[in-house]
Amino acid sequence: MNRASILEDIQKNVEMLSTPDLPEYKYIPLHQKPSPSVTALQEVMCLLRKVIFPGFFGTEQEAQTDSIQYYTGVYLEQIYDLLQEQIYNGLCFEVERCCDSKDRASRIAIAFINKIPHIKYLLSTDVKAILDGDPAAKSPSEIIFCYPAIQAILYQRVAHELLKLDVPVIPRIITEMAHSDTGIDIHPGAQIGEYFSIDHGTGVVIGQTTIIGNHVRLYQGVTLGAKNFTLDEDGLPLDVPRHPIIEDYVTIYSNASILGRITIGKGSIIGGNIWLTHSVPPNSKILQTRAVEDK
Structure with missing residues (x-):
């Protein structure tokens, strides 16, 4: 093909791809507002790991007892600056006008900063739970530094607090970053x-x-999912409670699927490869039945 013919075909496609109101593309809107930056959010999470797990993800100097307060202050200020900008972009991402979002983003960012001590407390309990339940774990330090579960749980706990503060888009970006890294x-x-x-x-x-x-405690391959969806009059799924409630001291073994708005009672054990769509009372033990072999 000659160059003129190639450019003619390219121009035809440019015209089709640049017209956002074509009915064929009605679910791909034109986006003309600020968008969150994945790179900036990765930096936020890197800084949060340094604050929550001091000495593990920074320099040796940062781990010195007399330096922790200084570096924590530096990192929290950096987190605030990065996060308030990303929250602003997230607020603009979801609304038609974002002229009043700067101050709101600032207030949300500092509200999140005030949640970090609680997130650190929760992560401390998670490290303890993994240490108590895994004989292969030699120390809390090994768990913090090596275990993908800690990264996934940290990212989710951060994202959950941002979601509670009505931050759009960004919580989902953060958990999907952990999903990509860990498979969780x-x-x-x-x-x-x-x-x-x-x-x-x-x-x-x-x-x-x-x-x-x-x-x-969950093992690999566990799904806590929805069994089906409630649809609105247009046939679109409604955002209503549709996933399980897992009460205290429950263990769910590998590849079990717990589906629907059901309750797994306190102290229950759900065996591997179980498909469960009904509630079970406290202290239940749900295991696979043995196959009946023909004689």
Whole structure:
């Protein structure tokens, strides 16, 4: 083909791709507002890891006892500056006009800063839960530095607090960053109690309206998902509670699927490869039945 013919075809496609109101593309709107930066949010999470786990992800000097307050102050200020800008972009991302969002973004960012001590407390309980439940774990330091579950839980707990502050888009970006890195998919809307642990973790999925109590342990491949969806008059799914409630001291073994708005009672054990769509009372033990072999 000659160059003129090639450029003619390119121009035809430019015209089609640059017309956002064509009916064929009605679900791909033109976006002309500020957007959050994944790179900036990655930097925020890197700084948060340094604040919550001092000495693990920074320099040796930062780990000195007499330096912790100084570096924590520096990092919190950097987190605020980065986060308020990203929150502003997120607010603009979801609304028609964002002229009044600067001050709101600033107030949300400092409100989140005030939540960081609580996030650190929760992560401390999670490290303890993993240490108590995994004989292969030699120390809390090994868990913090090596275990993908801690990264996934940290990102989710941060995203969950931002979601509670009505921050759009950004919580989902943060949990999807952890999903990409770890293979653990936890929606920012999931409510997770203290002393939460995930062993191995690959393939774990926890849906938006899941409620998890204290001292809950999951193994790889567990799904806490929806069984079906409630649809509106246009046939679109409604955002209503549709994921399980897992009460305190529950253990769910690998590749179990717990689906729908059901309750797994306190102290229950759900065995591997179980498909469960009904509630079970406290202290239940749900295991696979043995196959009946023909003689």
